[in-house]
Amino acid sequence: LTASEPLLLEEEFNMQVSWQNDNDKCTFIVLDKKKYDETTDEVSSMIGDTNLYLTDCDNPSPGEIEVMIAEKDARRGGRGREATMMMLRYCVENLKVSKFLAKIGYANEPSMKLFRSLHFKEISRSEVFQELTFELVVADDWKRWLSEGTSSYVVSSYEYNGRY
16 A cells, blocks of 8 residues: 555445546556456456556656555555556556656555665655655666566556446
């Protein structure tokens, strides 16, 4: 978890509807691939999400990124890292984001470790909010590193199945 809080299923659906219509947000829902392959049920396969917030759509930097793997059994298996790397790549290639921020609570060592491993650097601390801010400025060598680490990355259109 970064600064994201778990939502009820109905709240998650409502947020997704609003995000489809907002140009200043981007979200990827993280599914458990094994469960989805077995059931083809998106809702029961949801384990978390990764989000990007833009403060200025005309100048998409910085983008504030966060990740949440809500299902405790799905944590510590690399899914948050994979989803975050996919989101970073999508934002760089499609939204032209050139700088990212991540705000992480003081007690959230796993997220700090994740973002450091993605080459983010701590730039500030807020005692009031009990959180650290990490920053990543996109450079060509980092883009190559990201591309190599996301070899299965594909952007395809999503067809709404009408069930949710």
